[in-house]
Amino acid sequence: MEIDTLLMTPGPVHLDAEVTLAGARALTHHRTNDFAPVYTECVTLLKKFFGTTQKLYLTTSSGTGAMETAIANLFNEGETVLTVQTGVFGVRFTRICEAFRLKTVVLACEDGKRVTVEQIAAALEKNPEISGVTVTFNETSTGIRNDIEAIGKFLKDKGKIFITDGVSGIGALPFKMDEWHVDVAVSASQKGFLAPPGVGMVALSEKAWAKVEQVKCHGYYFDLKIYKKDQEGAIPAYPWTPAINVMFSLLEALRKIDRIGIENCFKHYEKLAGGLRAALKAMNLRLFTDEDATSNVLTVFYSPEGVAPKDIVSELRNRYGVLIAGGQEQFATKLLRITTIGAIGERDILGTVGLLEMTLKKSGYLKQVGAGISATMEYFLNYK
Amino acid sequence: MEIDTLLMTPGPVHLDAEVTLAGARALTHHRTNDFAPVYTECVTLLKKFFGTTQKLYLTTSSGTGAMETAIANLFNEGETVLTVQTGVFGVRFTRICEAFRLKTVVLACEDGKRVTVEQIAAALEKNPEISGVTVTFNETSTGIRNDIEAIGKFLKDKGKIFITDGVSGIGALPFKMDEWHVDVAVSASQKGFLAPPGVGMVALSEKAWAKVEQVKCHGYYFDLKIYKKDQEGAIPAYPWTPAINVMFSLLEALRKIDRIGIENCFKHYEKLAGGLRAALKAMNLRLFTDEDATSNVLTVFYSPEGVAPKDIVSELRNRYGVLIAGGQEQFATKLLRITTIGAIGERDILGTVGLLEMTLKKSGYLKQVGAGISATMEYFLNYK
Known part of the structure; x- marks a missing residue:
């Protein structure tokens, strides 16, 4: 729809x-x-x-x-x-x-x-x-x-x-x-x-x-x-x-x-980014950025070998109405980028992670779904 | 209000x-x-x-x-x-x-x-x-x-x-x-x-x-x-x-x-500008621009001797919620500017002309009201 x-x-x-x-x-x-x-x-x-x-x-x-x-x-x-x-x-x-x-x-x-x-x-x-x-x-x-x-x-x-x-x-x-x-x-x-x-x-x-x-x-x-x-x-x-x-x-x-307090916004994004990264780790997806350079604004990671970023972006956008981004310029065929700031909440991370996981199963990279999104849920449950 | x-x-x-x-x-x-x-x-x-x-x-x-x-x-x-x-x-x-x-x-x-x-x-x-x-x-x-x-x-x-x-x-x-x-x-x-x-x-x-x-x-x-x-x-x-x-x-x-047709927009503005200028003429207010330079976008005219443009602008804005403009830079103490384009109609010209006329009577420039707005109405009635 x-x-x-x-x-x-x-x-x-x-x-x-x-x-x-x-x-x-x-x-x-x-x-x-x-x-x-x-x-x-x-x-x-x-x-x-x-x-x-x-x-x-x-x-x-x-x-x-x-x-x-x-x-x-x-x-x-x-x-x-x-x-x-x-x-x-x-x-x-x-x-x-x-x-x-x-x-x-x-x-x-x-x-x-x-x-x-x-x-x-x-x-x-x-x-x-x-x-x-x-x-x-x-x-x-x-x-x-x-x-x-x-x-x-x-x-x-x-x-x-x-x-x-x-x-x-x-x-x-x-x-x-x-x-x-x-x-x-x-x-x-x-x-x-x-x-x-x-x-x-x-x-x-x-x-x-x-x-x-x-x-x-x-x-x-x-x-x-x-x-x-x-x-x-x-x-x-x-x-x-x-x-x-x-x-x-x-x-x-x-x-x-x-009104919210900007420090609380920072913390919210930290939680959302952490939840996303927990899922990526559980799905064995590799981050592009060194750990000390990692940002809560967006997370950039390698698309699995043989899976074109643009196919994942298209599937999420055209079938499910969720827009993530591929890499820019020389990274267009390698990277995916997902933002974790905006007027968004845990529900949006869960939705996005779930769709990513489904898409990666369809592409043959994952044998089954659930590990990624479960890691996100655990992360959210344990986040202080 | x-x-x-x-x-x-x-x-x-x-x-x-x-x-x-x-x-x-x-x-x-x-x-x-x-x-x-x-x-x-x-x-x-x-x-x-x-x-x-x-x-x-x-x-x-x-x-x-x-x-x-x-x-x-x-x-x-x-x-x-x-x-x-x-x-x-x-x-x-x-x-x-x-x-x-x-x-x-x-x-x-x-x-x-x-x-x-x-x-x-x-x-x-x-x-x-x-x-x-x-x-x-x-x-x-x-x-x-x-x-x-x-x-x-x-x-x-x-x-x-x-x-x-x-x-x-x-x-x-x-x-x-x-x-x-x-x-x-x-x-x-x-x-x-x-x-x-x-x-x-x-x-x-x-x-x-x-x-x-x-x-x-x-x-x-x-x-x-x-x-x-x-x-x-x-x-x-x-x-x-x-x-x-x-x-x-x-x-x-x-x-x-x-949808309206841009030629019809031009004609509408011509009518609105003409209606305004008819009133200014009836009130003996002098246009700043030569006739061949006159524009239907806005009409610029001299404020009457002894009446500060900013006082007219303030009165219309603060009392009646209508914003017209004074002159810019060296003309700030001399000119008034009224625009006749936008999502506006004859009613807005009549309203503005009427308020201008009232303000000019209050200021002592006009002895009575009615000549300006009547000229606008006649102009609109005769406009083909």
Whole structure:
């Protein structure tokens, strides 16, 4: 039967109906006091969830637009940026830097491994001209979670601008921008913040802002100096027309996260991810990521030998209305990705695990069903 | 009583509830065949309404983002662009060009006047190095409608890239991109297309696309070469995550316009604008724009001597829930702007005119009420 698709994909994530419906309100004009409180409360709650008391601006864009905002505002032509690549989104920072004619030093990590502080230290030593470092917090393409805290603490006295792509991580995993000495953190509405896509977020430390003041922004639409002026106006506003209805939904979602308590959200996702991984282990499926890089946002694992990821994805989607994802680019024929954040619960993990197990039996990989889903149930029962 | 505000502002415009509600649907994933038909149908209908059979791409951005997309993709550093200024949005093209280190030749028109073909011809003669020309179709800040048809026909053999900001014009006023030889036309969802904000639109002629191929895009997020690749993929898609719910609403709005017939929409707005102007004339209020520059999208007029525009705007908004706009920048203390496009009807014009008339009596400008609104009613009765 045709039912709403359950999104177990790494963004957009599954949303609550109340959040979706919150967007279905008559427009208020974005330059009036009818809308300003929506904007201001979103910024206030997001600062709390980013762990910052410093600056935070919103853009009408996807997460890629927020990444572009960071690079366009922080570096002048000719500067060098160290871009750490642990997947597609790490590479994206390299591409954005190249688009703005910046020099890049690429630190490409091995498959499944997170970047180490030592690797970054070595790159900086070899290339002292580096003025900024980009690291993906949680890599949507590979499931790798980098240790932003350790990197931030290492970088804090090095005079570099430390930029983190938090698009799929912030809101879903503990993140403390100020405490971890992150200079620029970007995110978007459709992942950890459980809202529809359309709003990008860029938070900046005072150190980062001092740098922005010395940079001629590459472009106009994402020029944060204009955003600052408008946010500080008598009626706080975006400089251009925002995605007003998406903002209504975003505010609803942020209030909900705040009501639940973001720490409780983190714990919920930890439980869901643990339940999924217990099943994968019981089914002898191998994780792509090293243990210390594993993320509660999504779990990435190898499809069994001889079973094409796309066949599993199709079966789950077309027959059962559950959307998981295959690998990206060179991993398309090897990996599967299942997300465990969103407005989802234990029931969704059980449903997804059960369907995966059924599909793997049909494919011939499993002789019988039950071991995977039983492991999930045991895990949930024992989870404290 | 607190009721939904009636938006008589130059964008976002007032929306139908069915369009707003269409956005309140469960998300479909943007890289699946669940979403692709939404994207494809939006592009198809928009091409029809732009009057083009050539290329059209959508961005997650405001109209300013679409303007930036045009400039970032069409000119290499060092090229010169003639930017025609008939208001704030004409100036915006100048600023965007400057942000990308392009050279600009500014053609600033006199207050209330549209640009003439002769002025453009003179600028080109004086500056033969100009490789592109930007003209605002309908200026939201001043109510000036430029004659894109005449300019396009003049420019067609000149070897220049002709870029039109159609943000508040396309969808609301007759526009024929291909027939008028426009190379790049940009717009956005929240004005003539009667949808919520969040989607930018960029249409390009084959001539413009040939130029894009020779340009290294300034930036990554708006790089149309990536958009082209993804739109032509097996599952047509945006390259980044789109504002999915805004797209649902946009499709609903475009289908509605198509069902009504866009020519009928134009005629409806002509009637509404005519009804408003009849009232202004009866109240002896002076239009800001020359007659040949007058637009059915919005009407801009001088506030009576001694009556501050902001007081009229406040009274209408705070007491009656009707939002009109004052002038922008140097015109803030002089002008009023009332929009006559959106999901609005004769009743909304009568309501707005009546409230304006009441407010002008209270302010002492009018001795009695009735002349303005009667003129509107007569106009509507006689409108064929």
